[in-house]
Amino acid sequence: MxxxxxxxxxxxxxxxxxxxxxxxxASIQEEMLITDPEAVPVLFHPxxxxxxxxxxxxxxxxxDLKHAxxxxxxxxxxxxxxxxEHNLVFISHEKVNxxxxxMKYYRASAKTFQIKIEWP
Amino acid sequence: xxxxSDVKLDLKISWKLLNENYKAFLMTELFAFLSFFTVMILAxxxxxxxxxxxxxxxFSTIIENIRDDNDFRYSIIATVFIGLSHITMxxxxxxxxxxxxxxxxxxxxxxxFKRAFKYFQKYWWQYILFSFISVFSIMIPRRIGMFIEPTNxxxxxxxxxxxxxxxxxxxxxxIIANGTLPSVTAQGSFKNSFVETxxxxxxEPYRVxxxxxTYFFIFIFPVVAISFxxxxxxxxxGPNRLYLIMDIAGLLLYLIYLFVGYPLKTIISxxxxxxxxxxxxxxxxxxxxxxxxxxKKLTEEKEVLGK
Numbered sequence: 088m089x090x091x092x093x094x095x096x097x098x099x100x101x102x103x104x105x106x107x108x109x110x111x112x113a114s115i116q117e118e119m120l121i122t123d124p125e126a127v128p129v130l131f132h133p134x135x136x137x138x139x140x141x142x143x144x145x146x147x148x149x150x151d152l153k154h155a156x157x158x159x160x161x162x163x164x165x166x167x168x169x170x171x172e173h174n175l176v177f178i179s180h181e182k183v184n185x186x187x188x189x190m191k192y193y194r195a196s197a198k199t200f201q202i203k204i205e206w207p
Numbered sequence: 208x209x210x211x212s213d214v215k216l217d218l219k220i221s222w223k224l225l226n227e228n229y230k231a232f233l234m235t236e237l238f239a240f241l242s243f244f245t246v247m248i249l250a251x252x253x254x255x256x257x258x259x260x261x262x263x264x265x266f267s268t269i270i271e272n273i274r275d276d277n278d279f280r281y282s283i284i285a286t287v288f289i290g291l292s293h294i295t296m297x298x299x300x301x302x303x304x305x306x307x308x309x310x311x312x313x314x315x316x317x318x319x320f321k322r323a324f325k326y327f328q329k330y331w332w333q334y335i336l337f338s339f340i341s342v343f344s345i346m347i348p349r350r351i352g353m354f355i356e357p358t359n360x361x362x363x364x365x366x367x368x369x370x371x372x373x374x375x376x377x378x379x380x381x382i383i384a385n386g387t388l389p390s391v392t393a394q395g396s397f398k399n400s401f402v403e404t405x406x407x408x409x410x411e412p413y414r415v416x417x418x419x420x421t422y423f424f425i426f427i428f429p430v431v432a433i434s435f436x437x438x439x440x441x442x443x444x445g446p447n448r449l450y451l452i453m454d455i456a457g458l459l460l461y462l463i464y465l466f467v468g469y470p471l472k473t474i475i476s477x478x479x480x481x482x483x484x485x486x487x488x489x490x491x492x493x494x495x496x497x498x499x500x501x502x503k504k505l506t507e508e509k510e511v512l513g514k
Contacts, residue, residue: 150316160317181314186220187482191314 115143119175119197124204126173134158135166139175142195146179149191167193175200213482214417221474224310225467227317231306232470234320235299243296250288293342294335301334302326303470304388307477312393326392333391337384344376363439370435377427381419382408385476393480395491406485414483418475426468433457 121127129135134156141147141155152163170176179194225232258265305326309318327334386404391397408415437453 148314148316153317160315161319164315164317178314183481186216187311187478188224188316189312189314189481190316 115194116197118199118201121200121202122204123173124206126175127202127204129169129173130175130200130202132166132169134162135170135175138163138166139170139195142176142193143198146192146194148193152193213414214421217414217418217475217478218421218471221471221478224474225470228306228310231318231320231322232303233466235303235306235323236466236469238320238323239296239299242299243292246292246295247288250291254284254288290342294338297338297341298331298335299323299327300465300469301330301338301388301473303473304334304392304477305330307470307473308389308392310474311477311481330391333388333397337388341377341380341384344380345373362442366435366439370431374423374427374431378419378423381423381472382415385419385472386415386480389473389477389480392477393490394488396488399488403480403485403488407480407483410485411479411483415479418479422468422472422475426464426471430457430460430464433460 121130130139137156138152141152147155149160149163149167152158152167153160156163158166167176171178174196176193176195179192182190182192184190302323306318306323308326309322310316383401383404386407387397387400390400390403394400394403433453434457437450437457440447440453441450
């Protein structure tokens with residue numbers, strides 16, 4: 088692993104390119120090491136896992152996720168907030184469409200997640 | 208893109224967004240309606256207490272005077288009653304500017320009913336102020352019109368004058384309110400929102416005027432027209448059963464305005480605010496909790512990275 092860094096208990100295996108400027112799409116790292124015990128139940132929550140699977144594949148808005156999962160946008164937003172809090176997803180970019188609607192795109196932080204918890 | 212197609216697009220896209228988020232907007236409207244009746248009932252209770260405590264006053268004379276509108280004092284009481292209820296209702300309806308912001312500008316592209324309370328908590332006095340101006344810009348000219356003698360040969364012309372003045376005042380108010388309230392929600396400063404309203408107007412005056420004129424003819428003009436025809440018929444024909452049909456039609460048109468026109472107005476105005484290219488003010492961080500949370504997160508990240 089190179090360029091390791093720990094953010095809120097999560098160890099990233101590669102540098103994450105996060106650019107929130109319009110039109111710039113973030114790239115995601117191959118692997119993420121989870122060292123925060125609180126992130127584990129979030130990762131294994133069935134709905135959050137489903138959302139995360141979609142976000143590993145591509146950048147998606149809440150409305151895209153609504154169509155993909157059939158969940159209520161409010162529910163998706165709450166799941167995303169949890170995932171964001173544990174750095175499992177991030178806001179990859181924002182775009183204004185032709186109808187002047189701001190669209191926030193989410194993306195998974197890594198393609199694969201590994202759990203490593205040491206106790207005590 | 209021409210201005211005409213922009214007007215059409217404003218209405219078309221706003222209608223689509225309203226359909227997709229109708230639940231949040233509808234719940235806000237129902238809550239606003241509930242607040243209208245609550246204030247009416249509260250005002251009624253206070254009124255009854257006042258009447259009971261003054262022995263020289265009787266209910267029958269008061270009700271008669273309010274119905275006839277022939278006593279200025281009682282007319283003022285009726286205006287205050289209806290006015291207060293409307294101010295509360297429209298004040299809460301203005302939270303829909305916040306919901307429109309959630310849909311169009313927050314990046315999430317949806318809104319929820321509970322967000323209306325958050326926006327009301329943040330911008331309550333701006334919403335109430337605009338509600339106050341809107342309600343009284345309609346009610347005061349109408350109340351003045353009621354004191355004109357029905358026998359006056361120029362009554363109809365005076366009425367036309369009053370209605371025209373009423374429509375013009377309300378049109379100017381609509382343009383200012385629909386520029387200011389989306390701007391307040393987006394950048395947080397009331398003072399700057401006025402400046403932004405005039406910047407938008409300066410940048411695309413035809414689009415703004417055309418959009419709101421079209422909106423006026425669809426949603427507001429029918430309500431005013433039916434109320435005007437009813438008032439004039441009453442002056443010339445006296446009591447008639449036809450008025451009941453006109454009253455029901457008027458009420459239906461008013462409900463269409465409240466339930467469809469009002470949320471559409473908030474989405475259209477937010478769309479205009481977002482799509483016009485003008486010099487914008489930087490948003491203020493209004494929510495101290497959010498500010499503290501962001502500061503805390505930044506400190507935590509710095510600490511971890513510094514290890």
